Amino acid sequence: LDGTLVHRGAVDARTGFEGGMELLSRPDRPTAVFCATDYMAFGTLDATKRLGLLVPDDVSIVGYNDLDASGWSMFDLTTVRQPLEDMASAAAELLLARIDGAAGAPVHRNFAVEWVQRGSAAPVGHLGRAQSVKDR
Secondary structure, three states, X not given: OOHXXXXXXXXXXXXXXXXXXXXXXXXXOOOEXXXXXXXXXXXXXXXXXXXXXXXXXXXXXXXXXXXXXXXXXXXXXXXXXXXXXXXXXXXXXXXXXXXXXXXXOOOOOOOOOEEEOOOOOOOOOOOOHHXXXXXX
């Protein structure tokens, strides 16, 4: 992965905003941005507005976690939902087993995630505003 296409920082909207401004100001800006959390995606959505870009016409934005606010119309964020209750339950069971001395080697668990389609991401191959206007 091209390191110039990755922006790292705290898990907050400010990092998403700064990363969004950096990535989306490039002459070869990406057509989609995947954010490590919904908080970061909120900041990236703000960056698109300040740059005059349309979501998802010019760029798709995807978050991760499916926070309650992600479904609000002001965000309408496409995101990835993880089964937090199942994960917390499994972690508690593993912790109790370790406390009881019944735990063996470290455990790695995989949990299924769910794609939550909302308005911030367009299908692959979607012609954005700039592209479709130019092609006319």
